[in-house]
Amino acid sequence: MSKSFDLRRARPWEVALTVFALSAPLLATFTLPVDGGFVRKAAAQDMQKVDTSKLVTIGGAVTEIVYALGEGERIVARDSTSMYPEEALKLPDVGYMRALSPEGVIAVNPTALLAVEGSGPADALAVLKSAGIPFETVPEGYDRAAILRKIDVVGNFLGVPEKAKALEEKVGAELDGAIADAAKRPESERKRVLFILSFQNGRIMAAGNHTAADGIIGLAGAINATEGTFDGYKPLTDEAVINAKPDVVMVMTRPGAGSTDEEVLAHPAIAVTPAGKNKTVLRMNSLHLLGFGPRTASAVSDLNKELYGKPGNVSQ
Structure with a gap:
């Protein structure tokens, strides 16, 4: 009849061997390769999967x-x-x-x-x-x-x-x-674009640094007219609009809303800018232009073409 194992009297090496023997089957489930991975890792990943069916x-x-x-x-x-x-x-x-x-x-x-x-x-x-x-x-x-x-x-x-x-x-x-x-255009030929988000009580809400408008203007080979003056979207004073000296005023097409070109150009501050004097207002689809999704390459090309003609054509 075999003696029972007394853990209190066991020597250290006996305890270690016993622990190893008991845990070996468990260790195998953690380390056994299955289809190039580990069973435990795969099980954890399955538990963490999110149902994205709806x-x-x-x-x-x-x-x-x-x-x-x-x-x-x-x-x-x-x-x-x-x-x-x-x-x-x-x-x-x-x-x-x-x-x-x-x-x-x-x-x-x-x-x-x-x-x-x-x-x-x-x-x-x-x-x-x-x-x-x-x-x-x-x-x-x-x-x-x-x-x-x-x-x-x-x-x-x-x-x-x-x-x-x-x-x-x-x-x-x-x-x-x-x-x-778009990058082929020399810096000296790049147009200054003032992006107007909206008019609020007669004041222009314009795009500054770190905005979608600022990003697309730069990618299309132009200059944000408010560059370096503020971040985000901000209402501008008439003096700030005049000092921005935009060559182009850009607004978004919004069905049933927004100002007409005539109303934009009639703004007293815009009227005295190069864009106002040349009556240069550019309208583009907001989602396409500012979405920064899979179609952004075409938005860059479209904006460049609207500003300068054929992309890369520096003769205009």
Whole structure:
């Protein structure tokens, strides 16, 4: 009859051997390779997977990226800035990205929410998170790297990293071509562009540094007329508008809203600028121009062409 093992009287090496023997089967489950990975790692990844079969997308670029990845069938609702592609317009609209209603989002019974950075308000997002809806924020940014980062984040969240990689390569190559064409213009020939977001009580709300407007103007081979004076969007005094000396005033097309060209040019400060004297007002689609999504390369080329003619043509 064998003696029972007394842990209190066991020598250190015996304790160590016993622990190893008992834990060996468990260690095997952690280290046994299966299909090039580890069982434990794969199990952890499965537990962390988010169900993205019923997705609400917030932000025009985010929605475009999901469709560009070929995953548009997952979207059950979108915000009011998501107007491309046309299929998105058939989906329920949960409101403007910065004024979301939690009730509207919850009503479509989503399994996940994918929103661009800056969406809100904060209390609405807190309600959605407390409701247990998985939430992913897509970092905002206004350059080539930021666009590719958005694609990467969206692709990984949806579990299609290979598709994201292919889209990044395609979009990156298109951006490189458009930016290179615009960069051919000498600095001395670059036009100064004043981007007007809106008029507030007769004062111009203009784009400064670190805005989507500032980013696209630079990529298209032009100069933000307010360059170096302030960040974000800010109302300008008449003196500031005159000192900006814009060659072009740029405004966005908004169906049923906004000022006419005549009203813009009649502003006393704009009237005395080069843009006012030459009556140069440029209107472009806001989502296409400022979205910084998969179509930004064409936005760069379109803006460059509107400003100078054929991209890269420095004779004009």
